[in-house]
Each structure stands twice: as structure tokens, then as C-alpha cells.
Amino acid sequence: MDETYVKQLMEAQEVSLTTKQAKIIISAIEIFAEKGYAATSTSEIAKQAGVAEGTIFRHFPTKKDLLLSIVKPGLMKLAVPFFASQMVNDIFKKEFNEFEDLLRAFITNRLEFVEGNLPLIKIVLQEIAFHEEIQIVLKENFQAKVYPRLEEVIIAFQKQGKLKEFPIPTIIRFSLSTFLGFVITRYIVMPNKQWDNEREIDDMITFIMNGIESGQAI
Structure with a gap:
């Protein structure tokens, strides 16, 4: 995912994202696109984003919330x-x-x-x-x-x-x-x-x- 693509996605958000939130969303996009929403676990997203799984749930209460945030x-x-x-x-x-x-x-x-x-x-x-x-x-x-x-x-x-x-x-x-x-x-x-x-x-x-x-x- 190139920098231009990431910049466009970030600009589309209504609120400013922290570095960790941005990493989570970018990783979720990549894995959701590759494997599908249902087959993707939050632990996989956390691993690719380089954050603890609990960090995802602090920002996105459920996996569905993460999908809709994208x-x-x-x-x-x-x-x-x-x-x-x-x-x-x-x-x-x-x-x-x-x-x-x-x-x-x-x-x-x-x-x-x-x-x-x-x-x-x-x-x-x-x-x-x-x-x-x-x-x-x-x-x-x-x-x-x-x-x-x-x-x-x-x-x-x-x-x-x-x-x-x-x-x-x-x-x-x-x-x-x-x-x-x-x-x-x-x-x-x-x-x-x-x-x-x-x-x-x-x-x-x-x-x-x-x-x-x-x-x-x-």
C-alpha cells in the first residue's frame, strides 16, 4: 500500500487518527481485502499492525466497528x-x-x-x-x-x-x-x-x- 493511498484514506477520516489507529486500519484493509472480513481475526490484524490485540479494542470496540471505520x-x-x-x-x-x-x-x-x-x-x-x-x-x-x-x-x-x-x-x-x-x-x-x-x-x-x-x- 503506497503512501499516496494511505494519505487519501487518512484524509477521508472525519477525525484525526493516532499512529496506532492508522496502522490498525491499514493492516485491516490489507487483510480484509486478502482474506475477507469473516476469515480475518483481530489477532492477525494486531500482529501485522505491530500492536497488542487489546489496543484494537480500545479504539474499535468490535471487529465490525473496525470494518465500518474503513x-x-x-x-x-x-x-x-x-x-x-x-x-x-x-x-x-x-x-x-x-x-x-x-x-x-x-x-x-x-x-x-x-x-x-x-x-x-x-x-x-x-x-x-x-x-x-x-x-x-x-x-x-x-x-x-x-x-x-x-x-x-x-x-x-x-x-x-x-x-x-x-x-x-x-x-x-x-x-x-x-x-x-x-x-x-x-x-x-x-x-x-x-x-x-x-x-x-x-x-x-x-x-x-x-x-x-x-x-x-x-
Whole structure:
């Protein structure tokens, strides 16, 4: 974990962290990302952080509190707003001739984001099904910042006759589930496989567009 990454995480915290708290959080991120929350013990985190296990519980009453101290003030203030606002700036303020071009820009941009924030992303993907707090913050950010822009550009393409008039929620759900399925397989299920990201992007776009074009129009 490089210094820039650690600095960003520390800046995302609402309160100042002591040196020991910072070491505990950084070690927890690394181990949670590698082994998963359930399979990680506080003794492992303490050993990697170079502190006594009791020190963890003085700062974080439970292991769940430690997880949320990473996900809520850290990832949710750093990654999710960045995901929403930066994606809008990088993608939706550009003009694309075809919907396929937008998909390529979206998928490429998000893969770069995932690779630049992989430990935190892995934690969220591994734990989102088990923690309602993570689900709520992700849902709120997506619905407020990302979904309206996606809806806007899809409507524009449909009005231009460049995209079939398939239900917009279905197009968004189908596109995002295809992308997220790849991210989960690529970075969690089969991280050691030899991946050709460019080929995978091409295949995802073909799969999504074929699904939309073969679907029943409104």
C-alpha cells in the first residue's frame, strides 16, 4: 500500500487518527481485502499492525466497528463520491457518436478506478451482501449522482434512433450487472488468471449491445 493511498484514506477520516489507529486500519484493509472480513481475526490484524490485540479494542470496540471505520468514513467518503462525481466529469460531459462508445468509456474508466483502489473495492464487493450500512450509502450515491446521468444519455441516444427503445432501467441494470460480474470474477474469484482487459471490454460491449438489440422494444 503506497503512501499516496494511505494519505487519501487518512484524509477521508472525519477525525484525526493516532499512529496506532492508522496502522490498525491499514493492516485491516490489507487483510480484509486478502482474506475477507469473516476469515480475518483481530489477532492477525494486531500482529501485522505491530500492536497488542487489546489496543484494537480500545479504539474499535468490535471487529465490525473496525470494518465500518474503513468502509463508512473511508471508502464511502473517498471512493463512492469519487465514483459518482468524477465519473460524471470524465464520461458524461463528453459527447459520443454511438452508445457503444459511451459503454467503452464507462467500462474503461471504471476498470481504471477499480485497479487504483483495489483493496477497498475488494472489501466492499466481498462484504456488501452482509452489511446494510454499505448497501445504503452505495444506493444513495448511485441514485443521486449516477443514475440520472445514465438515464439522460440513454434517452438522448434513443431519441436519435441510435439505441433501441428498450426500457431504460433494464438497459442500466443489464449493463452494470455485466460489468460488475466481470469485476468480481476478474479481481476476486479468478485474480490469478491471465486476463486480457481489452478483449474482455470488447466482449462485454458486444454482449450488452446484442442483448439490447435482441430485446423486445417498448
